[in-house]
Amino acid sequence: MKKKMGLHEAYSADSSQADELVWGRRVDPVSRRGFIRGSGLLAMTAAVGASIPFAKYMPGGLIPAALAQTDAPFQLQGKDGITILNDRPINAETPAHLLDDDITPASRLFVRNNGIPPALASINAEQWTLAVSGESVVDRKTYRLSDLREKFTQHTLQLQIECGGNGRSEFYPPARGNQWTTGAVGCPEWTGVRLRDVLEDCGVKDDAVYVAYEGADTHLSGDPGKRPISRGVPLKKAMEDESLIVWAMNGEPLPLLHGYPVRMLCAGWPASVSGKWLNRIMIRDRVHDGEKMMGQSYRVPCKPVAPGTAVADEDMCIIESMPVKSLITWPKSGLTQPVTASLDVRGHAWAGDHRVRRVFTSIDFGATWQRAKLRKPANRLAWQHWSASIEFPEAGYYEVWARAVDENGISQPHVLPAWNPRGYLNNACHRIAVSVTA
Numbered sequence: 385m386k387k388k389m390g391l392h393e394a395y396s397a398d399s400s401q402a403d404e405l406v407w408g409r410r411v412d413p414v415s416r417r418g419f420i421r422g423s424g425l426l427a428m429t430a431a432v433g434a435s436i437p438f439a440k441y442m443p444g445g446l447i448p449a450a451l452a453q454t455d456a457p458f459q460l461q462g463k464d465g466i467t468i469l470n471d472r473p474i475n476a477e478t479p480a481h482l483l484d485d486d487i488t489p490a491s492r493l494f495v496r497n498n499g500i501p502p503a504l505a506s507i508n509a510e511q512w513t514l515a516v517s518g519e520s521v522v523d524r525k526t527y528r529l530s531d532l533r534e535k536f537t538q539h540t541l542q543l544q545i546e547c548g549g550n551g552r553s554e555f556y557p558p559a560r561g562n563q564w565t566t567g568a569v570g571c572p573e574w575t576g577v578r579l580r581d582v583l584e585d586c587g588v589k590d591d592a593v594y595v596a597y598e599g600a601d602t603h604l605s606g607d608p609g610k611r612p613i614s615r616g617v618p619l620k621k622a623m624e625d626e627s628l629i630v631w632a633m634n635g636e637p638l639p640l641l642h643g644y645p646v647r648m649l650c651a652g653w654p655a656s657v658s659g660k661w662l663n664r665i666m667i668r669d670r671v672h673d674g675e676k677m678m679g680q681s682y683r684v685p686c687k688p689v690a691p692g693t694a695v696a697d698e699d700m701c702i703i704e705s706m707p708v709k710s711l712i713t714w715p716k717s718g719l720t721q722p723v724t725a726s727l728d729v730r731g732h733a734w735a736g737d738h739r740v741r742r743v744f745t746s747i748d749f750g751a752t753w754q755r756a757k758l759r760k761p762a763n764r765l766a767w768q769h770w771s772a773s774i775e776f777p778e779a780g781y782y783e784v785w786a787r788a789v790d791e792n793g794i795s796q797p798h799v800l801p802a803w804n805p806r807g808y809l810n811n812a813c814h815r816i817a818v819s820v821t822a
């Protein structure tokens with residue numbers, strides 16, 4: 385009992401994370417790696433109920449065995465079956481078979497936070513303001529949510545977002561950061577107004593280069609002068625028909641974790657350009673230099689390098705459109721199947737700014753490929769659904785692989801693509817295991 389008290393006290397130091405209504409129930413808060421890393425020795429000794437004489441030798445992030453053994457799962461409010469990778473900041477991905485819906489429900493959309501979201505209690509959606517500023521704005525303006533709704537034409541689009549680091553876990557040498565497997569992607573339906581309409585309402589000067597965001601989340605350090613992330617897109621991408629400022633997802637107000645009450649949405653690029661809890665847009669006269677724009681963040685070597693190479697910042701280029709990729713969302717990997725029956729498989733495919741032209745499946749480790757049925761996207765920058773019916777020649781172990789090719793003829797690679805220091809852009813073929821019985 386005493387242990388638990390200590391923990392809850394430690395948590396309440398961080399009030400937004402203590403808010404059970406927002407974050408869901410911390411069934412066993414002590415077993416979370418992020419808590420321990422974020423809280424330091426004091427909270428940890430409180431958690432185990434004793435001092436830790438050899439604390440200086442404890443590996444960072446180690447979950448004390450005394451706590452690790454009581455591991456009821458950590459849950460996130462409104463999420464269903466998703467895998468938590470970190471809880472400070474919250475990062476969670478969706479297993480492939482739970483991404484089967486054509487339109488990703490809120491309960492199955494991955495979460496990628498770089499800092500601490502604003503507390504729900506601190507947000508009054510109707511009073512929320514979005515300011516437009518920057519060197520290249522003609523008239524600085526501030527909008528309330530009601531202004532956005534009333535002043536501009538509303539659009540509803542299905543738009544795909546994928547974290548730039550999706551697939552990072554497969555790179556070797558490993559890259560630091562969240563070890564995403566395949567689940568940092570989703571394609572909900574979003575409602576809002578065009579970013580372009582708002583930018584044009586303020587006026588865009590001829591020297592405008594980039595459109596950047598700031599959000600209301602706070603830095604993990606607690607330093608109010610630091611932003612957890614502030615990224616953006618070149619003006620051309622910002623002015624596209626599908627670049628939106630949204631307040632609804634799948635017909636409901638944005639969930640807090642996905643940016644309530646307003647976020648930016650520029651699909652097909654690393655989702656880090658789609659700012660959540662959006663309270664400022666800046667029309668910049670230069671490439672935006674906010675947090676996580678510079679150095680090695682969301683950048684890859686401008687020229688390919690051998691795995692493990694250290695690359696100087698000036699040789700790293702900003703990631704723009706994401707590469708072609710697909711997922712097998714049904715069936716779940718590891719099924720057993722009689723040789724007499726065919727197997728229906730299906731999934732989604734997407735290709736950054738581009739259309740997917742074809743999807744193929746293989747049951748012989750990529751030696752031969754069969755063309756799958758591929759549907760058109762609901763609209764530009766939505767993922768596309770594919771399906772195939774597969775026959776197996778005899779009993780044994782098989783893998784079903786899926787491979788998409790974009791409209792420019794560029795294919796997913798069978799194996800890991802170019803290694804890069806931060807482990808971005810892994811678009812290798814997805815595969816599932818199938819055991820076929822006689």
Ligand SMILES: Nc1nc2c(c(=O)[nH]1)N[C@H]1C(S)=C(S)[C@@H](COP(=O)(O)O)O[C@H]1N2
Pocket residue numbers: 493494495496497498499545546547548598599600601612613641642643654655656657658659660661662
């Ligand atoms: N304000 C703010 N916006 C943000 C982030 C953030 O931490 N803070 N994370 C970015 C990153 S890296 C990703 S991948 C997406 C994740 O969006 P989601 O959590 O709604 O899936 O939001 C982006 N927008």
Ligand SMILES: [Mo]
Pocket residue numbers: 496546547548549654655656
């Ligand atoms: Mo991301």
